[in-house]
Amino acid sequence: MTFESHPKRLDSVLTRRQFDEVLQCLSALARKCRISAVFLVNGSGQILAEHNGKGPSSAGLAALAAGSYAASREMARLLNETPQFPMVLYEGRNQNVFIASVAADCFLIVVFGRESALGMVRIFTRKTIEELAPVFGQTEQEPAPDGMIDASFREALNRRLDQTFGPDSE
Amino acid sequence: MFIHAALNEIHLKIVYYGPGLSGKTANLEYVYRHIDPSLKGDMISLTSREDRTIFFDFLQLEVGHIDGKKPKFNLYTVPGQIHYDLTRKIVLSGVDSIIFVADSQKARMEDNINTLLDLEKHLIQDGKTLEEFPWILQYNKRDLPDCETLDTLNHRLNFYNIPFFEAAATQGKGVFNTLKASIKEVVAHAHARLGETRRMRA
Numbered sequence: 459m460t461f462e463s464h465p466k467r468l469d470s471v472l473t474r475r476q477f478d479e480v481l482q483c484l485s486a487l488a489r490k491c492r493i494s495a496v497f498l499v500n501g502s503g504q505i506l507a508e509h510n511g512k513g514p515s516s517a518g519l520a521a522l523a524a525g526s527y528a529a530s531r532e533m534a535r536l537l538n539e540t541p542q543f544p545m546v547l548y549e550g551r552n553q554n555v556f557i558a559s560v561a562a563d564c565f566l567i568v569v570f571g572r573e574s575a576l577g578m579v580r581i582f583t584r585k586t587i588e589e590l591a592p593v594f595g596q597t598e599q600e601p602a603p604d605g606m607i608d609a610s611f612r613e614a615l616n617r618r619l620d621q622t623f624g625p626d627s628e
Numbered sequence: 629m630f631i632h633a634a635l636n637e638i639h640l641k642i643v644y645y646g647p648g649l650s651g652k653t654a655n656l657e658y659v660y661r662h663i664d665p666s667l668k669g670d671m672i673s674l675t676s677r678e679d680r681t682i683f684f685d686f687l688q689l690e691v692g693h694i695d696g697k698k699p700k701f702n703l704y705t706v707p708g709q710i711h712y713d714l715t716r717k718i719v720l721s722g723v724d725s726i727i728f729v730a731d732s733q734k735a736r737m738e739d740n741i742n743t744l745l746d747l748e749k750h751l752i753q754d755g756k757t758l759e760e761f762p763w764i765l766q767y768n769k770r771d772l773p774d775c776e777t778l779d780t781l782n783h784r785l786n787f788y789n790i791p792f793f794e795a796a797a798t799q800g801k802g803v804f805n806t807l808k809a810s811i812k813e814v815v816a817h818a819h820a821r822l823g824e825t826r827r828m829r830a
Contacts, residue, residue: 470631471631472630472631472633473634474633474634476634477634477635478634502630502639502641502721502722503641503722504639504722515669517688518672518686518688521672521684521704522672522674525684525718525719528721529683532714532717532718602633602822602826603631603633606631606697606822607638607815607822608819610695611694612816612819615691615694615811615815616812618691618694619691619812620808622663622664623663623807626805626808
């Protein structure tokens, strides 16, 4: 699999086994390239897995990267570049951010500093994407675990919402 | 919706949609300023020099563990100005629920309607419809003079008879009511979707 091919779309459930496999891939990438942090994020900006040693706060970074990823996809479409730009690089003085497409609606954010060479990060990120491909193949088949959202959860959530935000007012 | 079974997390994306200057960012800012710091992340706003949203505002909200599970709500706004059409499409990617923030002032009715049509266009492009998608209405700026009556607003905008809320977002009125209702709506919808998926697999 290359950056350019997107055979699978990430479904909405990630199981423990898949999560462990993804974490192994991300940890290996972090170790080999001595990077600060690496995140696997879906198109909605939700973090699926992260290896974040001394890296940045994650939720905001993921939301911004998802916007950047989606914007680059739209730019590619406007320029008739298909399927999309495989990577986006933000090059800074001390920190760099590398965003690489993994699947149709999923990408990696790699944050690395001056101690890591961009070429090496690119090579090993590509390898990580190849390793992640089988995980996405399985993911499409995974159902949501029973009881994840049920009547009991909804009742408890409603009570918590009232505690957190106060009861409904006029 | 994304379910992280390994971490017992449920991620849901809620987008505030509406015409320019209807008060989408004001809603999010009020939530950010008035919620327990332990339940929120940083608020991110991508704005122009004139402080208008050009991409989105973002705030991640949590309400702790519920029945052993941890729901996380990713709140976004879209830029309301007409020429940010593609940007709105991007922000809507993967959306689970929409809060349509309408401007109650009489002079803004056409803008409300045009923006609602714009939303419907984007949903249809993504295989969804306003009729079946979970969304709620907020009639904002009720504190200003020259507002439309609720009857008129409902007649022109609420053609699917969805839940609606009055608000004055800059003062916080109706902000939490709207958000709570949206969360309940999106979770109810997710519950139904999961049940449907299970029945199809059985």
